Amino acid sequence: MTSKNYNPEIHHRRSIRLKYYDYNQAGAYFITICVQDKKCLLGKINEGLNHINQYGKIVEEIWNYLPIHFPRIEIDGAVIMPNHFHGIIVINEYQKFGESLNDGLEKGLERSRQFYDKKTFLGSIIAYFKYETTKLINLQRNSPGVKFWQRNYYEHIVRNEDSLNILRNYIIENPLRWEIDVLHPDNLTGVW
Structure with missing residues (x-):
């Protein structure tokens, strides 16, 4: 059954995930999630300094x-x-049999099981993150049911320590490069 809005001749949806890679396994992943229509709703950058607003603080929380x-x-x-x-995000190995979790963590696991069956573990994390931030931001905006994030997300599998350090540096310097960032509103080309 297909959606009335989905036309395979127009919508050429394909997975952006690495084919045959197990996104449930331990490892580090660099992720990028864009606001719907790439609207600047999370704050401002002035002279290379990042100033997040109340919605950005929800994302941080x-x-x-x-x-x-x-x-x-x-x-x-x-x-x-x-x-x-x-x-x-760094996904660690499964917890060994016999190790106990405190009650709060067990409740957290129970709440997240709904995602585990249909998505990869990384996908479950992102789905939860997007759902919770959207819910809280929409409460503040008085806009229930409105999409806040774009569909999907970009991920990069971090393969070694050098790559991890390059990505950490990219994160730190990202506000300094905002004016030339491909996601800056003045630079959007439709690629994303």
Whole structure:
């Protein structure tokens, strides 16, 4: 069954994920998520300094909460840009049998099980992040049900320590390069 809005002749949807890669496995992933229509709703950058607004603070809060909700992960560098978000997620090995989790973590795992069956673990993390931030931002905006993030996300598999350090540096310097960023409103070319 296909949606009435989906026309395969017009909409050439294809996966942007690496074919045959297991996104459930341990590793580090650099992710980029764009605001719907790339609108600058998360803050401003003035003279290379990032000034997040109340919506950007919600994004920051949910990002910092992810390791509590998903105890198998760690968060690394992140930056909230006016119309997109970059972050590094590290997925650790499964917890060994017999190790216990505290009650709060067990509840977090139980709440996230709905995502595990249909998505990869990385996809589950991103879906939860987008859902929670959208819900809280829309509460503040008094706009229930409105899409906040674009469909999908970009991810890069971090393959070694050198690559990880390059991405961490990219995150730190991203506000300094805002004027030339491909996602800056003045530079959008339709590629993203």
